[in-house]
Amino acid sequence: MLNLYLHIPFCKARCPYCDFYLVTRQEQIGAFFRALSFETALRSGDLKGKSVGAIHFGGGTPSLVPVRYLAGWLDEIAALCTFAPDIEIALEANPEDLSVETMDELRAAGVTRLSIGVQSFTNEKLRVLGRAHTALVSQQVTAGAIQRFDSVSVDLICGVPDENPAMWEADLHAALALCPHHLSLYMLSVEPKTMLYRKISKGLLTVPDDAVQASFYEKALSEVALHGYCHYEVSNFCIPGHHSRYNLASWKREPYFGFGPSAHSFFVSGENEIRTANVSSLTRYIDAPDKAEQFREELSAEERFTEEVFLTLRINSGLDVEFLRKENKLGYRFLESIEKFEERGWIRQQGGSLYLTDQGFLFADLIACDFING
Numbered sequence: 001m002l003n004l005y006l007h008i009p010f011c012k013a014r015c016p017y018c019d020f021y022l023v024t025r026q027e028q029i030g031a032f033f034r035a036l037s038f039e040t041a042l043r044s045g046d047l048k049g050k051s052v053g054a055i056h057f058g059g060g061t062p063s064l065v066p067v068r069y070l071a072g073w074l075d076e077i078a079a080l081c082t083f084a085p086d087i088e089i090a091l092e093a094n095p096e097d098l099s100v101e102t103m104d105e106l107r108a109a110g111v112t113r114l115s116i117g118v119q120s121f122t123n124e125k126l127r128v129l130g131r132a133h134t135a136l137v138s139q140q141v142t143a144g145a146i147q148r149f150d151s152v153s154v155d156l157i158c159g160v161p162d163e164n165p166a167m168w169e170a171d172l173h174a175a176l177a178l179c180p181h182h183l184s185l186y187m188l189s190v191e192p193k194t195m196l197y198r199k200i201s202k203g204l205l206t207v208p209d210d211a212v213q214a215s216f217y218e219k220a221l222s223e224v225a226l227h228g229y230c231h232y233e234v235s236n237f238c239i240p241g242h243h244s245r246y247n248l249a250s251w252k253r254e255p256y257f258g259f260g261p262s263a264h265s266f267f268v269s270g271e272n273e274i275r276t277a278n279v280s281s282l283t284r285y286i287d288a289p290d291k292a293e294q295f296r297e298e299l300s301a302e303e304r305f306t307e308e309v310f311l312t313l314r315i316n317s318g319l320d321v322e323f324l325r326k327e328n329k330l331g332y333r334f335l336e337s338i339e340k341f342e343e344r345g346w347i348r349q350q351g352g353s354l355y356l357t358d359q360g361f362l363f364a365d366l367i368a369c370d371f372i373n374g
């Protein structure tokens with residue numbers, strides 16, 4: 001089963017914390033989709049006859065694009081591939097774009113799942129994050145989306161400058177009151193070269209310290225568990241059966257093809273695992289879609305091992321101790337790591353596999369690094 005990703009690189013404006021590849025020149029939407037048709041046709045040999053389980057529209061802001069463009073690309077893909085009967089077609093959306101008419105059009109085009117970038121139900125936090133919507137709009141839109149789509153996910157961010165525990169608790173309660181099928185709860189990551197980074201560096205803004213951020217995460221875990229959500233990845237929670245199929249498949253290292261500028265692909269060719277990346281420039285993509293791919297690598301045994309350890313721990317599907325023993329070149333040291341992390345209460349062993357504890361999820365990457373590097 002193959003999954004597809006389309007990177008739609010348009011946003012109305014860049015949010016001060018965002019470092020994704022995007023442009024704000026919306027007049028290029030038509031040219032972008034013409035280039036996309038070209039790229040799709042060029043890759044038709046790889047797509048033809050394949051069964052597709054999930055299609056994910058990410059970005060950027062896919063909800064900014066008129067639905068007819070998305071529907072047109074889905075038709076092109078449908079002409080080449082077979083859609084699984086229960087296919088997930090997911091779209092990342094900003095609340096202010098989701099009028100009732102747009103949601104109905106998206107549904108008619110085949111979209112089954114919306115991932116809504118709410119980020120907060122507090123207007124104060126939304127202002128700091130530079131978002132264009134209000135808490136009220138998010139509430140109304142999320143409620144309307146739940147009536148129309150099979151699965152609706154709400155994204156929230158914590159650790160925003162000057163955020164206190166009461167604000168985060170209010171966000172969690174507001175989200176849970178709407179009963180979305182899925183929640184993505186992210187810690188704000190302060191990336192270099194962003195406006196937020198510059199303001200923090202100059203002392204104009206302060207983010208909550210590590211202990212407060214950890215308390216936000218712990219609060220989230222206890223609140224979502226009380227409401228019956230299953231914790232299936234570090235930052236992702238769902239009512240059983242409503243996980244993001246596209247994301248989970250990527251974390252399980254299942255093949256996917258990415259289209260559009262800066263999109264990545266992962267697939268198996270013979271004995272080899274291949275990763276590719278498209279050019280991170282809309283101009284170059286539009287000018288020469290036949291040269292969209294700018295990077296290709298065959299994963300070494302070591303890279304496969306590293307990915308397996310990092311991703312298996314993140315989705316908590318049980319990291320096989322025997323696998324670590326066989327594959328880890330520094331195997332004699334990782335046994336000490338297991339003991340160390342068990343003592344700290346970050347991992348537990350069950351049936352020959354390692355699982356992160358709630359506290360361990362906070363340190364998933366650190367634990368994985370320790371296993372890999374000894």
Ligand code: SF4
Binds near residue numbers: 012020117
């Ligand atoms: S809407 Fe999303 S992708 Fe666009 S700038 Fe803001 S955070 Fe980045």
